[in-house]
Amino acid sequence: MAVFSKILTMLRGDVHSIGQSIVDNNANRIYEQEIVEAKAHVATARQDLTAVMAKEMQAAREIERLQRDIERYEALALEALQKNQAALAGDVAGKVADIEAALAAQTRVRDELAGHIARLKDLIRGAEAVLRDHERELAMAKTTESVYRATATISSSMGSGGAKLMSAKESLERIKQRHQDTADRMQAADALENEFGDQALERKLAVAGIGAGPDRKAGVLARLQQRAALAAGASGDKPA
Incomplete structure (x- = not known):
């Protein structure tokens, strides 16, 4: 019975609070x-x-x-x-x-x-x-x-505007990060190409002295001079 009375008192208080709020x-x-x-x-x-x-x-x-x-x-x-x-x-x-x-x-x-x-x-x-x-x-x-x-x-608008500015700043930061990610991936691709691609092989051949290059040209010239000397000896050009 006492609990029921307390419940009624609480309800009356809530009704009064609601009524006062409406007023x-x-x-x-x-x-x-x-x-x-x-x-x-x-x-x-x-x-x-x-x-x-x-x-x-x-x-x-x-x-x-x-x-x-x-x-x-x-x-x-x-x-x-x-x-x-x-x-x-x-x-x-x-x-x-x-x-x-x-x-x-x-x-x-x-x-x-x-x-x-x-x-x-x-x-x-x-x-x-x-x-x-x-x-x-x-x-x-x-x-x-x-x-x-x-x-x-005005306060709400300013708050909303501030939130929108923060959102725009975050969007800009995401764009910058995406661009940086793209640049990093391109740089990584170049690094991989230099290490594993055709250019890497060419550099290795050049280091080993294999393939065309300044040293190769000198070798070709020396070989041609040797062939010219052999051809002259075969034609009978002997010393007196």
Whole structure:
């Protein structure tokens, strides 16, 4: 049971690590989405504000209407009194009192709406200021991330370029080695030819005095002179 509990704890830790890694890798996107959602809330608050302001305008118009009604009925009550219509004047006075009560209630509603409007405006102005700050921070974060990404790309390119240069150098060294191997083989072939080929045999014959050469020419000349001397003796050329 304890082992099973430890396994569950380990799995929860892995899930948390994976989740944290996802959050870290997508921090800018998440931050931007949060700003978008906050802007949507501010836009909704502005719509609510316009609705409250519209109600305040309606309340103000109703107050103006009630004030006109009060003035009208007060004028009628005065006229009734002037015509000795005390009972009628009393009825009109009651009407004026009802209108004044409605006016007082409508005034309270307007004042409350005005208070709500003032608070909403302050909240919206504050929220918009904070959003502007966050948008600047997001822009800076994106710029910084772009710089880091460009730096990593350049570093990777430089590393790849360095590796390619090393590979090119190795290729050149292999070419040089192949050329050197070819030259060595040619030199070895010449050495073998000198040792075992026809040229080697000719050199051996020359060393032994066999075959054509300067000594051979002298031998041929001496032999011809001897033959000439023998021919002269055979022809009778004797001394006196």
